[in-house]
Structure formats: C-alpha cells, structure tokens
Amino acid sequence: MDDAFQAASLTASQPTSQPTSQPAPQPAAHAVADATACFDDPLPAQSIHFAVPPMRTLTWRVNAPATLRVQVAQVWVTRARSPYDHWLQPGETLRLERGERIWLSTETALPARVSVTSAWQPPFAGVRRGMERLAAWLALLTLRRSREA
Incomplete structure (x- = not known):
C-alpha cells in the first residue's frame, strides 16, 4: 500500500503539461479485502x-x-x-x-x-482426545509419585 501511495503522489507532483504514458496507479483496496476474506471462511x-x-x-x-x-x-x-x-x-x-x-x-x-x-471432527477425534486425557492423567500421577518419593 505504501508503494502504491508513493507512486500516486509522484505522478500527482509531475507537471500536467507532460502527457503520461500510463494512468496513475490506484491503491487496490479490493485486494486487501480479498486477502482478509480468506480468513473468514467457515470451518467444515x-x-x-x-x-x-x-x-x-x-x-x-x-x-x-x-x-x-x-x-x-x-x-x-x-x-x-x-x-x-x-x-x-x-x-x-x-x-x-x-x-x-x-x-x-x-x-x-x-x-x-x-x-x-x-x-466437523476428523475420524477418531474422540479417541485422540481420550488418549490425550489418559496421557495427561498418567503424567500427573507420575509427578505426584515422584514428589512423594
């Protein structure tokens, strides 16, 4: 956006008597909107x-x-x-x-x-969540036993 703004300000500061070969670049506001819209897509x-x-x-x-x-x-x-x-x-x-x-x-x-x-939940998501809970419980149990010893 800064480059587009600088290019627009440079072409605006040129004398108007000289014809320009191409029109002054306009900031692409729709490009920014399109880039942020991809993050708003709902999950499956x-x-x-x-x-x-x-x-x-x-x-x-x-x-x-x-x-x-x-x-x-x-x-x-x-x-x-x-x-x-x-x-x-x-x-x-x-x-x-x-x-x-x-x-x-x-x-x-x-x-x-x-x-x-x-x-949407991937297949076996419940099994994976259960395994994570079991691993956390075992880690907590091991930590408690190491403190007791």
Whole structure:
C-alpha cells in the first residue's frame, strides 16, 4: 500500500503539461479485502437432518457444540438441565452444548424437519482426545509419585 501511495503522489507532483504514458496507479483496496476474506471462511461443518414424527418424542445427546435448526413445523425442545422448554418455529435456531441431552416433539399432524449442525471432527477425534486425557492423567500421577518419593 505504501508503494502504491508513493507512486500516486509522484505522478500527482509531475507537471500536467507532460502527457503520461500510463494512468496513475490506484491503491487496490479490493485486494486487501480479498486477502482478509480468506480468513473468514467457515470451518467444515457436518449436518444431520431428520424428521420428528407427529405426536412422538425423540431424544438426542449432543456429542459436540451444535446448532439445532427447525425447517418445517413447530418443535418443542426440552433440555435435561434447564427448567425452561422452547417452542421453535420454522427457521429458528437453538445453540446446544456438548454433552447436553434434549427431547424433541411436535404436536402438528405432519412430521417436523430438523437439522443439527456442528463443526466437523476428523475420524477418531474422540479417541485422540481420550488418549490425550489418559496421557495427561498418567503424567500427573507420575509427578505426584515422584514428589512423594
């Protein structure tokens, strides 16, 4: 940007009686916007789409932070640790936390379409996380025993 600014100021300080062979360079503001836009790309996500049968209740345990989105028909959502129930209309969303259990039902005559979207996790991510926890626990145990000795 500084080089473009200096080039523009040099061409502006030239006398106007001399014709220039090329137009003065303009700062490329869109190039900066394009460069920063690449960092705003969302991470890969995985979505599970399913239908809630009419007059039935489904339960779901959330394995990762997710967003529940209602596509068709009103859905009644009950959370395990919450004293509140949620009635979600089509297009509305509800943020869900990892480990949370929810119950979904609808009182309409048609099935309600729902999607649960979370960040994509590579295969065996849970196993890797468990192994990291085990390694940290063993390191802590070893540290405690070395202090005791």
